[in-house]
Amino acid sequence: MDNSELTILVIDDEAFVRETISDYLSDSGFEILGAGDGEEGLDVFRKESPDAVLVDLNMPKVDGFEVLKEISAESPDTPIIVVSGAGLIQDAIKAVRLGAWDFVTKPIVDLKILEHALGQGLERASLIAENRRYKEHLEAEVEKRTEDLRHEVKVRREAQEAFMALQDEVIETQKEIILTLGEVVETRSNETANHVRRVAELSYILARRYGLEKEEADLLRLASPMHDVGKIGIPDTILNKPGKLTPDEIKVIQTHTTIGHEILKHSERPIIKAAAIVAYEHHERWDGTGYPQGLSGEEINIYGRITGIADVFDALGSERVYKKAWSIEKIKGYFAEGRGKQFDPQLTDLFFDGIDEILELRRKHPDG
Ligand SMILES: [Fe+2]
Ligand SMILES: [Fe+2]
Structure with a gap:
């Protein structure tokens, strides 16, 4: 160990002892401070903060026991070694209890013994200090990583929330575009805006009653407002003709199913795909007399059968x-008549078995 930067405080009332120890330890490279009694010793200790203390027990004013007590309380990691005459064993025990790290008896026959005790004390003290620094370093590291982790979790949560909000926004926008598109078409043919909203909700209810999963019923709810989107392609003069339509005009009107299908069929999006089916098949009839394909029974897609009932x-x-x-x-009465002819009989029953819920929906979305 390099002793050059280490300071040792020697507290002894005998000047000869102090000098002997000082000379010897100075030669070993230590910096030496001296004090002639306990009171002075404590003063010097507090002012200079030495790396180790050698203390006599029997001294005037403040004795070595008091010095031990105070120093070990104020600075428990400073090695403090008692250098005292071979007195009672009880004194030695008392000294150790008060915080002495070692005990060297006077007269010191060989100063190497003292130097050895001092060296051991300093080594232990440096290990303690190192341990403490290491522990503090670990604690700081743990604290820092915990903080980093907390920050990271926070950042990720915020990013996820922002993403979800954006996703919600996109979904809501989609829904609104779909509804608006349906409304525009229905308004053009003199139907009210809430008609498509109600058709959407009625289709959902019927889909659930029929046993479709919630996800699929939701899909139909979004797709069904587009059932008449093909009316975009029907001339106004025919679509809003006040009087009776000629057979040719009726045929033109009926093409809104195939036009709607043509518009929507190219998409890979599930909602648009479902909407293409709905547009194409919502005027088919259970008995096969509907249009445009004349499908019958379960040949008609369930989306078409459901939306057909909701729409009518x-x-x-x-x-x-x-x-x-x-x-x-x-x-x-109309549906009882059309049950099994225009309408899927099972769906008709499911629809009218819970009519209260359906009428309630009408109250919630009345025509403006
Ligand atoms: Fe239609
Ligand atoms: Fe409609």
Whole structure:
């Protein structure tokens, strides 16, 4: 060990002892401070913070026991070695209890013994200090990593929240575009905006009652507002003709199913794909007399059969320029008549078995 930067405080009332020790330890490279009694010793200790202390026990004013007590309380990691006459064993025990690290008896026959004790004390002290630094370093490291981790978690959570908000926004925008598109078409053919909203909800309810999973029913809810999107391609003069339509004009109107299908069929998006089916098949009839393909029974896609019922039910219950809103009794009669002809009988029953929920929906989304 390099002693050159180490300071040793020697507290002894005998000047001869102090000098002997000082001379010897100075030769070994230590810096030596001296004090002639306990009081002075404590003063010097507090001022100079030496690396180790050698202390006599029997001294005037403040004795070595008091010095031990104070120094070990103030600075438990400073090695403090008692250098005292071979007194009572109890003194030695007391000294150790008060914080002495070692005990060297006077007269010191060989100063190497003292130097050895001092060296051991300093080595232990440096290990303690190193351990403490290491522990503090570890604690700081743990603290720092915990903080980093917390920060990272926070950043990730915020990014995820932002992403989810964006995703929600995109989904909501999609829904709104779909509804608006349906509304535009329906408005052009003199139907109210809430008609497509109700058709969407009615289709969802019926899909669930039929046993479709929630995800698929949701898909149909989004797709069904586009059932008449093909009316975009029907000339206004025919679409809004006040009087009776000629057979040719009826044929033109009926092409809104194939036009809608043509518009939507190229997409790979599930909603648009479902909408293409709905547009194409919502005027098919269970008995095969519908249009455009004349499909019958379960050849008609379930999306088409469901939306067909929802669309007719809502149209009958709504007031139009050319007709009053039908009463629920009259609508029931119409469906009872069409059950198994125009409409899938099973779906018709499912629809009217829980009619209260359906009428409630109408109250929630009335025509403006
Ligand atoms: Fe239609
Ligand atoms: Fe409609």
